[in-house]
Amino acid sequence: MFNLKLSTLHLAIGSALFAGIGFNVHAAEEGVDAVERIQVTGSRIKRTDMEGANPVTTIDAAAISKMSVNNVGDLLQNLTSSAGAAVNTQTNNGGDSSTRFSLRGIGDERTLVLINGRRVVAGGSGANASVDLNTIPTSIVKRVEVLKDGASATYGSDAIAGVVNIITHTDMEGFEVKVNAGQSGESDAKSKGIDFTFGASSDRGNVVFALGYNDQGDAFQGDRSFSEYELRAYPDGSTQQGGSSAPPWAHVDGAPGSANNPEAPNADTNVTRGPEFGSWRDYSGATDAFNYNPVNYLQTPSSRKYANVFANYLLGEFGFLGEVNSFAEASYVQTNGDRLIAPEPLAPLAFFQTAAPYSPDNYYNRTQGPKDADGNSYTLNDWRRRMLETGGRANFRDYKTFRTVVGFNGVFDNGWDWEISYNYGQSDSVERAEGYFNLDRVAEAVGPTGWLDENGALITDANGNPLVEANGSQMVCLNADGAVIDGCVPLNIFGQPGTDSEISPDMLQYISGAYNTTELGQNRQEVLSAVVSGDLFDLPAGAVGFAAGYEKRKESGYYKPDTLILGGITTAGSAVSTKGGYDVEEVFGEVIIPIFDEAPMAHMLEVNAAFRYSDYDTFGSNTSGKIGIKWMPVESLLVRATVSDAFRAPTIDDLVGGSAIGFPEASDPCDADTYSNPADYQAVRNSPNWANCVSTGVPQSGYSSGGVEQIPSNTGGAVNWGGSVVLEPETADVLTLGFVYTPEFFENFSMSVDYWEIQLTNALSTVGTQSTLDGCFNNGDYCDRIDRFKSDSAIPGNIKTVDDYAVNVGGIDTSGVDFDLRYRFESSFGDWRLGLDGTYLLEYDKHLASQTIDHVGRFEGDHDGHFAKLKTNFTIGWSLDDFDATLTTRYIDSVVEVEQGWWTAPFERTVESNVVVDLQGNYAVTDHLTVTLGVDNLFDQEPPFVYSAFGANTDVSTYDIVGRYMYMRAQVRF
Template sequence: MTSISSLSNAVRVALIATSSAALMTSAVAYAEEQSGDGIERIEVTGSKIKRIGELSPTPVTVITGAEMMDMGITNVADILNKLPSSTVGISPETSNNTIFANGLNKTDLRGLGSDRTLVLVNGRRFVAGSNGDSAVDLNTIPTAMVARMEVITGGASAVYGSDAIAGVINIITRKDIQGVELDASYTQPEQSGGEESQFSLTAGGNFLDDKLSTIFNFTYAEQKELRNTDRDFLDNPVTSIYNPDTSEGAPARIPYEGRKPLSWLNEAGTFFAGDGGQYTFDKNGAMKEFDYGEGLIEGPGTNGNYCGPSCEGYDPVDYGLVRTPLDRMVFTLNTDYELNDDHKLFSEITYVDYSSNGESTPVFHTRNYIQADNAFLPEETKQLMAETGMDQFNLYRIDREFGNRTYNQDRETMRFLVGIEGVISDDWDYSFHAQRGQLKETTVWGGEIWGDRYDQAKDAIFADDGSIVCRDADARAAGCVPLNLLGENQASQEAINWVSTSAGQTAKTTQTSAGLVVSGALFDLPAGYVSAAFSADYRKEESETNPDQALVDGTIFGNTANPMRGEYDVSEFAAEFSIPLLSDQFLAYDLALDLAYRWMDYSTAGQDDAWKIGLNWAPIEDLRLRATKSKSVRAPNIGELFSPAGQTFASFTDVCDNINVELGPDDNRKKNCQASGLPAGWNPSDSWYLSNHPGYNAGNPDLTPETSNDYTIGAVYTPNYLEGFSITVDYWAFEITEAIEYVQVGTAVRYCYDSESLDNPYCDLFTRDAATGDIIDFVQSPINSASFDVKGLDIESQYNIPTDSFGDFRVHLIATYLEQWEKNPTGFADDLQVDVGEYENPRWKAMFSLGWKYDALSLEARSNYRHSAVADNEWKPENNNYNDIPSHTVWDFTGSYAFNDDFSLRFGVKNAFDKAPPRNPYVYDGDGYYDTNGRAFFLGANYKL
C-alpha cells in the first residue's frame, strides 16, 4: 500500500520540476516519480485530483519563495502586484486616506477587484483581512515560509468555490526544514524614507522516531513611512489648472509644475474683510495682509483658489503619507504526525500582529465664525471690523495645534487548523480538515476634536474681572477653556486638552470551516485511468464592529460610524473528473477531458452552482493545446449585505420634474413617472429644491451572487530539439453579469424611471411623500447592476542555457496583452466604460529577466514594463493637453553568493535607474501603479545552523 512518505517524495520531485528553472514558470512539468514504491499520484495545481504524469489543465504561473527573497521582496503582495496578470488592490501606497484599510495588502487579478481573487494557503481558505470583506490580507503570510505561490487566472470556482471569479492564488508553505535557519534583509532607498527590514527565524525537525515533523517560523518585518517631502519628484508635484489661454481651440486644462498652496486657507487663520482685503495673522497673533507670494494663479475657474509656491496658504504636499508605515510580527507553527504509513494528522497555527498608521491634515474649518467682541482679537482687527461694519468674520483655518489626524490600525489574526489525511486503498486517498480563524481590528483616530467644545472654546470674551472666559455659562461650568485660534500655536495647552479627543472602533471577523476531499481512480479506459475528486465543504463567516459612542453620535470632527453585525454560512459539494480519451495515437499523443461541478447553498444568497469543462490535447509530444469553458460565481460578502445604515445628505435632480421628464429615453421616463402617481407638469416643492436631502448609506441583504462565464484557449510548446525552452500562450475572456455595484441616489432616481418599467432594483432605493411626491428618504446601497467584459492574451516563455565553461544562463518573459476591458455599472448603454488602454489597464504589461549562475554566484537583471497609455479614452483635444502617459520600464539588478551550504548573501539595487512615475497629473505620485521609492539598495543574509 502507498505510504505517506513516498507520496511526499513525489511532491518534492514535482516542485523541483516546476520551480527550479525560473522565478515564475508555467506549470508544464510532469509530476511523477518512478521509485521502488511505484508511480505516485500528486495533486496538480488548479485541480483537486491527484494525477500521474499529468500537466495542469488550467494555465498556472508559479512563483518560488527562494527567488522572491533573492529579489529583496519582504511581502508577498509586492511580487504579486508586479505580475502582468495582476494589478494593485489595496496596499500601503493606496490606503492612507482609507481609514479602516491602512496598511492592508490585497492583490487583484485581472483588475476585477480583490474580492474576486481567492487566496488559499495550502489549498485551503484563510480568514479575511478586513472586517466585512472576503479578500485575504497578504501581510499575514511570512515570505520565509513560502515554498511557492501558484497563480491560477480564471475558471476556478468549480474547483475552489466562491470569490475565484478572477482566479486563485494558492500559497504553498515549506514542508521539510531540518535545523535552524536565520534570515535578515534590509532595503535602503537612496533618499530617506521607505526603508524596509525583515528578520526571520525558521526551525524544523523530525521527532518521535520521525513520526512528528514540525516547522516553526517567526518573522518581524518593518516598512517605514514615505512622505511627499521625502522624494524630489513628489516634493515638486505636477498637477493641473484651467488654461489661462481661453481662446477657441485651446485645451481647457494644462499641467502645472510645482507647489500651489490654497489661497484662502492656512494654519494661522485667514479671513476676508469688508474692505475686500484678505488678512491673516503672524505667529504671534498680530494681524497682517495675506501674502500671495508669486500671486494668484491666473486663469478661469478655480485657478484663483491657488497661489504661488511661497504663498502663505495651506499646502497639501506638507501633509499625509505616500506610503503608510507597516510593522508586522508573524508566528507560524505547522506540524505533521504520522499515525502509521497510511494516515497522518496535520495542523497549521498562525498568529499575526501588525500595525499601520495613516495620516492626513489636522482638523480644518471653513465655517468658523469669530465675533467682533472675541477677547483674542488684536486691536487692529477690531478697528478694521468696526471701520468696515463687520460684526463677525469667517476664519478659514487648518488647526495644527491638535496635530495631524492619524488613523492607527492594529490587526491581530489567529488561525488554527487541524486535519487528517491518508490513503483508503491503492487508488484512493482522502483529506479532512477543520479550521477557525479570527481577525481582531482596533482603530484609533488621533488628532480629533469635540465639535461642540471647539465652538464653545473659540467663542471667548472678557469677564468682568478682565480674564478671558468662554461665553457660554454652561460650558464654563463644564470646564471650558478659551481657545485662541488667531496665529500659530497661540492656544494654551489647557485649551487644547479641553477640545482634543480621540476615538476608536473595534471589529471582529470570524471564519469557521471544514472540508473533506476524496480523490482516486474510478476505472480504467484504453487511454488510462478515469480520475476523480469529490469534496464537501462547510464555511461560516461572521463580522461585527463596535465604534465608540462618539462616532455613533457624530460628536467628533468628520467621522461617524455605526455598529454592525452580520453572518452567513454556506454548504458546498463538488465533483471533478479527468477522463483520458486517447493516448499514443496519430495526432493524439494524449487527449483528456476535464469536468468539474460545484453546488453551493448560502444562507443569505440561496443556492447556486459553478462548473468547468476543459480539454487537453497533445497532438504530438512537443505541443499541447488546452481549452476551458466555465461558469464562476461570487456571493456577496458581509459588508455588502449588512453594512449598517449611516446617515448622509445629498443634492440631486428629480428627473420627474416638469423639465427633465421630457428628456428621458424612448418615452420611458414620462411613462414611469406618471405610473408612479406623479401627474403631468409636476414639480417638487420649493423647499425640496433648496435643501440637501437626508438619506442613508447601507448594505443590501437582498443581493444575489455574481456570475462569470469565462473561457481560456491556449497552447504549450516545449520542443525536444531545443532543450530548456518552453512557451505558453493563452487567450482568456471573462463576461461577468449581475456584478455588485454601489449606487448613488441620483443614479437610482434616473434609472428607476429610465428603465422599461418600474419593476427594477433602482426604484426600491428611495421613497416619495405620498401627498407631495417629494423624495423624502433614500438609501445608497449595492445592487446587482454591473457587468464586466474583459479579454486578453497571456504569453510566457523561458529558455535555460547551460554551458560547460561560462555557467548557466536563463531568459524568462511573462507578458499580458489586454484586448478589452469594459465595465457597465448600470446596464444602460450610455454608462459603458471602455477602460482598455487607460493607465489602470494598459494594453501591455510584461516582466523580463536574464539570469546567470556560475558556481556559487548568481546574477540577474529584471525589468517591469507598462505600455504607454492614456488617462481617459473619452478624451478630446479641448479637455486637456496631458492625456498621453508614456511607457514605463523599471530595472532591478540582483545577485546572491553562497559561501558554503550554510551561509549565503543576497544583494542588489531596485529601480536601478531611479525611474520616477510619469510627470503627469494623473500618476505623478504613483497611484499604486508606479514605484515611488526610487533607487534602493538591499542586502540580505541567510544562515543555517
Template sequence: MREKNLARSIRMICLGGVALAVQGAYAQEDTQPAPMQRVEITGSRIASPNAESPSPLQVLTAKDIAASGANNLQDLLLQNPTLGTPTYSRTNTAFLTSGAGVATVDLRNLGTSRTLVLVNGRRFVSGVPGSAAVDLNAIPTDFIERVELLTGGASAAYGSDAVAGVVNIITKRNFDGLTIDAQGGESSKGDSEKRKLSITYGSSNDNGFLMGHIGFTRDGQVWSRNRAASAVDQSSKMVVDTGDPADAFVAERPTYSSYAPQGSFTYKDADAKKTPHTYTYDANGNPIPFVSSVSGFNRSYYRSIAVPVDRFVLALSGERKLDEHNSAFVEGTYVSARSGSTIEPFALSSSDIFKTNGQVPGGTMVNGQLVKNPLIPQYLWDRMTDTDLDGIPDFSFRRRLSEVGTRSNSVDRDTFRLATGVKGDFQLWKNWNYEGYVAYGQTKEAQQSTGQVNVLNFRNALTAVPDANGKPVCADANARAQGCVPINIFGFNSISKEALAYVNAPGSLTTRTTQKLAGGHIDGEIFDLPAGPLGIAAGVEFRKEYSDSTPDALTQAGLNAGNATPPTQGEFSVREAFVEAHIPVLKDLPFVKELSLPIAFRHGDYSSVGSTNSWNAGFEWTVVNDVKLRGTRSLSTRAPDINELYQAPSQDFPTGITDPCEGVTATSQGVISDRCRADPGVAANIAANGAFKTTLADKQSISGYNRGNPNLHAEKGRSTTVGLVWTPRSIAMLKRFTFTADYFNIKIADAIVSTPRQYALKTCYDGTNPAMCQFITRWPTANGGSSAGALRYIDTAVSNSGGRATSGLDLTAAWNDRVGPGTLSTRLAYTYVKTGYDVPLPGAERDPFAGEIGAAKNKANLNVGYRWKDLNINATFDYIGRSSLDDQFLADFDLPPHSLQVGSRTYTNMQVSYQLMKKTELYFGLDNAFDVKAPPIISGLPGDVTGTETDGGTYDPIGRRWYAGIRVKL
C-alpha cells in the same frame, strides 16, 4: 498526495508547460527523473500522475521569492502581468480610515473580492473587516515553497470568490536544518527603511516533519515632502485653470489648501451684501485679504507616499504518521502587524459645526440685548452684517487646526489561524485518498487616532460672552459646568492649551473578523477506461464568516468633524458539496497522444443569498509529445461579503470628481445646462458670477456616503480559456524551452458594485438616468465658505449591476541552458488585455477600463539569471504599457477615450548573491535600479493616490532602493 520535494515539483511543472517561472533563474543542469508520484495541482481536487492543468496556471517558487528580496509576498506577485492594481498596499493606504499597510492582490483587475487566496488549498481568514480580502502580511515569505496562480473561474473547485482565479500559497515541508536570514536596506533618499531577521527550523523523517518560523520585518515610512514630485500641494492645470488637454499633466504649483493655520474668515458687509469678503492674518497678526497661493497651507508636507509596516511572525506546520496509511497534520500562524498613517492637521470649517447654514453667530442675545463675543476681533465685528435675519451678525471660517496636531492612525493588527486534520489513503476498488480538516482564523484590529475635535464642544467654545470682569466665558451655563473653555480661532497659534483640551477628541476603532471552516474530500479512481483510469473527487465544506467594526461614539455620530462611520456587523454561513471527474477519452492515436475531459460541479447553500451552483468543464488534448491544447469553460459564483450586505452609511471624501455644471451660463444650450440651472443653488451661482463657478476648496470638500444592500444576490462569472503548450523536447536546441499561449474571456453577470460617483453625476445631468440624481446634494446657497450650488454630497450604494468583463491573451516563454562556464535562465510573461469594461447599472452603456491607468493593455515581466559556480546574478524587468485617463473623466471635457495618456514604464530589479562558504550566502539587490520616475498623475486627475501625485498602487513612487543580507543554513 503531494510531491516529496521542491525539485521534483519544479520539474513536473516545467514539463507540463504551466509555469510562469518555468525553470527559474536558479535552474541547474538536468538530472535523471525520479519516479512520478500522484500530485494535486491548483484547480483540481483529483491527484494525478502529472502536474498539468487545463486552466492557465503560473508558478512562483521559493527561489523566486529569495531572488526578489521581498519582505512581503505582494511585492513579488505584483510583478506578474496577470495581476492588476491592488486595493490595499503600502503606497495607497495612507489616506484610508482603516486598512493602512494591508497588502492584497487582484487578478485580472476584476477586484480583490473576486480573487480567492488559499494556503495549501484551504481558505485563509480575511485581513480586512467585512471583506474576503486576505492580508499577505499574515503569510511569512520564508515559509513558502511556491505560489500557484490559477487565472480563470475556479468556484467549482474552491467555492465563492474564485471568479477571477485563485492564488494558492503552498508552504514548505520536508525541510531539514536551520536557516537564518538577516537583511537591511533603504532608498537612495535615505528613507523606506527595510529590515528583516528570520529564523526557520525544520526536521523531517519517514514518520513526518515539523517546521517552525519566527521573523521580524520592517518597511519604513516615505514622506511626500521628500520627493520633488509630491513635496508641494499641486493640481492638474487643466482641471483647476485652463481646461486645455495639453495641461492635463502639467502641475499648477502651488495650489495650497484654503484651510490655513491662521484661519480665513468670510463676511458680508452692508455695502456689498451679495459679495462675500474673506480675510486672513499675516505673520505679524495684521488682517490681509486671503489668497490661497500666498496664505494657504501646504498639506503635502505632512502626507505620506508609503506607510510604515512592522511585522512579527510565528508560524509552524507539521505532519505525523499515525500508521502506514494515515497521518495527522497541523498548520498554525500568528502575525502581529503594526502600521499607521500620518496626514496633515484637521481642516475645520464653520459648516462642520453649524450644519444648518454654516454661519457662526458673532454674539449672543441676553435679555433681548445683543452681547458681542469678546474673542471676535473688532476688525471683523465692524464689517459683519446679519445674514439670517435674527439680529445677530454672522461670519464663516475655515481653519487648519495645527494646534491639535497632525492626524494619525496607529494600527495594531493581529492575525491568528490554526488548521488541523487527518489525511491518508484507503482501498476502495483501487487506491483512494482522503482528507478531513477543521480551521479557525481570526483577525483583530485596534486603531487609535489623533487630530480631530468634538464638534459639540467646539460649538460651545465658539459661543462666548464676557463675564463680570470682562473675561470671555462660554455662553452656555451647562457647558461651563462641564469644563467648557472659550476658543480663539483668529490667527496663528491662538488656541489655548485649556481650550484645546476641551475640544480634543481622540478616536478609536476596533474590528474583529473570524472564519470557521470544516470540510473533507476523497479522490481516487473508480475503474479503467480504454484511455486510462476514471478519476473522481467529492467532498463537503462548511464555512462561517463573521465581522464587526466599531468606531468610537463620536465617529459613529460624525461629531468629531471627520468621516461619519457607524458600526458594521454581520455574518453568514454556507454549506457546500462538490464532485469532480477526470475522464480519459482517447489515447495513443494519430494526433491524439492523449485526450481527457475534466468536469466539476459545486452546490452551495448560503444563509445570506440562498442556493448557488458552479461548474466547469474542460479538455486536455496532447496532440503529440511536444504540443498540448487545453481549454475550460466555467460558471463561477460570488456571494456578497459582509460589508456589501450590511455596511451602514459611511462617510467618504472622493477625489477626481468633475462637476458637469461647471461653466454653465444663463444662456448655454443643451440638456446638461437645463438640468443644472434647475437647481436653485446653481442658478444663484450663475446669477452672481455669470457662469457656474466653484473654487478649489469646493472641489476639495466634496463628501458622500457609502452604503451596503441586504437585498443583494450572488453574482455569476462565466469564463472561457483556450491555450497551447509547446515543449519541444525532441528538438535538441530547444529541449529546455517552454512556450504557452492562453486566451481568456471572463464575463460577470449581476456584478456587485458601488455605483460610480462620476457616472451618477454624468447620467443625472445628461438625462440618461435621472434616478442617479437621488445620490447628489448641492449647497442651496453660499454656506461656510462653500459656493452656492457646489457639490456637497455624492452618495453611492451597492447593487447587482449590469456586469463586468475582461478578455485577452497570456504568453509565457522560458529557456535555460549552459552558456559559457555557467547556466543562463530566462523567462518572459506577457499579458495583452483586449477588452475590459463595467456596466454600472442594468441597461447602461459599457464603461471601458482596459487601457486606463491601473489597467494597462500591455504588461510584461522578463527575468534573466546567470549562475556560475558560487555566483548568481538575477535581473527582472517589469513593463507597464501606455495608459490613459478614465474615459468618464475625459468625456466631461468633451475628449474621446484614450486621448490623454501617460507613457509606459519599465522597472528594473537586480540581485547578486555569492555563496561565501558552503552554508553562508551573501546577497545584494537594487529595486528600481535606474530610479524610473512615476508618471505625473496629479491631484484632480482620476487615478491619483493622495500624497503620491501618481497612482501609487500601480507605479513606483518611492524610487531606487537597495538592500543587502546574509543567509546562513545550518
C-alpha cells in the same frame, strides 16, 4: 449557462485544435517523481503531473529569495496580471496598512486566497471581504501558485478572477536563519527583519517551526520632487501648485452683500488675510491654497511579528481507513501600522456638513475677524482653518490574525485518498486616531464669549448683557442663553502658527480633549471539509479520476466604532457598527476522463468537469460548473481550454455594513468651480442637462463650492438603502484558451500564450461618487442619491453627501492575452536564463446603469484604477559556480487619464510609460551561508505623473514610488 462571445462549450472543444490554455513554464521545470500523486491548484484530483487544464503561474522559493519583498502581497503586485487599484503600504490616505491583490483588475474581493489549498480568514478593520496578504510572510513559502481562471466549481465563492494558493514549507529538516536589511537612496523607507525556521522529522512524521520579525520604515511625500507639492494639470501641458481651501490662516465668509452674483444673496466672496497676515482681502486659490503633501507618508511604516507551526504524524492502521495520518497548522501574526496625513482642515460647514457659526459676539471674531461695510463683525457660517498646531492626523493600527487547521487523511483499502479537516481563522483589529476634533465642542468654542472677573462672576453691561470685550481674569464660552459653558475654551482661528497668536494647547485640548477615537473589528471563519479522490475505473487511455466532497463554512465579523464616531460629531467621520455573518453548505465533484493516449494527432487528450452546489442562509442556492480540455497532438505541443461559470456571494459588509462617511476626490458637473471659463459654466446652465442639477437642489442660478474637491460620501452595506435593495450573488462566465510549445528543434525553449475572457454580471459593488455625479448630470441616473444644502442655507447647492452603498450594479466585460517565453543556454562563461512574460489587455468595459466606461489603456480615479494595455517583465539570469545574478526590467505601458478638477474643464492627457530595472546577485559563500545583494529601481526612475490619482501626484497602487532601494540578505542553514 455559458454565454460568452467565444465560449459555448462546443466552440471551446472545436477550437482546441487551434488554441487552449497554457501553463507557466516554471512549474514544468520543477520536476515531479513519476509515481507521486500531487494536487495542483485548480483541481481536487491528485495527479502524477503538474499540468492541468488551467493556466497556473508558479513562483518558487528560489525566485522569492532573490527579491526584496517580505510578504506575499508585495510579491503578487509585481505580476503583469495585476491591475486596478488594490491597496498596499504605499497607500497612505485611504490605506489600512494592508496589501491586497486584484487579479485582472476586477477587485481583490474576486481573487480567492488559499494556504495549502484551504481558505484564509479575511483581514483588516473588521467584516472585510478579502485577505490581507501582509499577514503571510515569504519566509514560510515553498511556492505560490496563481490560478488565472474562474474556479468556483472547485473552491466556491470569490474565485472569479482566479486563485492564489500559497504552499508552505511543511517538510523542512534542519535550522535556517535569514537576516535582511534595506533602505532607499534617500536614506528613508528603511527595513530590517530576521526569520528563524526549524524542522525535524522521524519515520512517523515531521514538524516545522517558523518565527520572524520584519519592520518597514516610513518615507514622506515632501522628500520626493514628484510629490513635494500637490500639482494641478492644464490642457496646454503646464502645471500649477495647488492645495486645500483650508489653509493655516483663516479663510472665511465675506461680508453680507459682497456677492458677485445678485441672484444668490446668501453667497459671498470669501476673504482671508493670507500667509502674510495683512489686511483682509478676497481669497485666491492660486496664492492661498495650502500644500498638504509634505507631511503625508509616501510609504507607511509597519512592523510584523509572526509564528507558525506545521506538523504531520502517522497514527497507524485503522481498518478500511488504511494508514491514518494527522496534520496540523497554526499561525499567529501581529501587524502594527501607522498612517499620517496633513493636519485637520477644520471647516465644519463645507467639509463636515455641521453648522458651527463663528459668532460676531466671539472675542476673537470681534477683535481680529473681518468687518462689514459699517465696520461691524458678522456671523461667519463658512469658515476654514488648517489646524497646523496638531502636527497631523495619525492612525495607529494593531492587527492580530490567528489561523489553525487540524485534520486527518489516509488511503482507503481500494486506493482512494480521503481527508477531513477543520479550519479556524480569526483576525482582530484595534485602531486609534489622533488629531481630530469634536464638532459639538468646536461649535461651542466659536460661539459667543464673555469674561469672568476676579471673583468668577460674569462681567456684564448695565442691562445685564455679557461684555465681549472686557479686561477680565478669564475668557469663557457662552451658550445661546448667555450661560457659561463649563470647561470651554474659546477658539481663535485668526492667529499665525508658530507665533504667540497661534491656536494654544488649551484651545486644542478643549476641542479635541484627550480625544482619540478607537475602532474595533473582527473577522472570523470556520470551515469543516471532507474530500475523497481516486480512480473510478480504467479506460483504454487510462484511469478515470474523480474527487468529491462536502464543505460547511461559517463567516462572521463586526466593526465597532466608539461613541463619538457613532454620533457623527467628530471630524474623523461618522460610522455605524457592523455585525453579521452567514453560513453555507456545499457539495462538489470533479472528474477527469482520458479520451486518447498515444494515438495519431492525440499524444494525449483528456476532458475534466467539475460542479459545486452551494446553499447559503442569506440568499439561497447557487450551482456552478466547469469543463476543461487538455490535448497534446504531439509531445511538444500542449493545447488547453476551460469554460466555467463562477460566482461571488454577498459579503457581510455588502449585506449589513454600517454606514460610514468618506471623502473621495470628485468633481461636481453642477459646480461653477469645475469650469475655469465662466462661459463654459453658462453653457452648462443653458443645456438640457441643467434640469438634472436643479432636480437635486442646485439653485437655478448655479452655485460655487469654493473649491471643494473631496465630496462627503456615505458608504456601507445594502441595509442602508432601507430595505429597498436586496443583494443577490454576482456571477461570471469565464473562458480560457491557449497553448504551450516546447519545440524539439529549439532545445531549452518554451512558450505559452493564453487568451482569457471574463463576463461578470450583477456585480456587487458601489457606483462611485464621480460616476454618481456624472450619471445624474448626463443621464438622470442616481440623482436621488445626491443630497445638497437647501436654498435657505449659507451654502445653497453645495453637496452634503452622496449615497454610495452596496448594490448589484451592471457588470464587467474584460479579456486579454497572457504570454510567457523562456530560454536557457550554457556558455563558456556561465549559464544563462532569459524570460519574458506579459499581459496584453484587449477589453475592459464597466457597465453602470446607462453608462459603459472603457478602461483599456486608461486611468480614471473613480473608475477602478490603472489598466495599461501592456505590462511585461523581462528577466536575464546568469549563474557561474556559486554566484547567481538576475536583471529584471518591468514595463508598464502608457495610459490616458481624465483630469477633472474644479480649476479646469475635464480634459484627457497621456501618462507616460514606466520602465524600472531591478538588479540582484547572490553568492554561496559556503555550503551553509548565502549572501544576497540587490537594488530595486536601479536607475532611480521616478513614477509618471498621474494628476487625477489620489495622493502623491501618481498612482501609488501601480508604480514604484520610493525610488532606488538597496537591500541585503544573509541566509544561514544547517
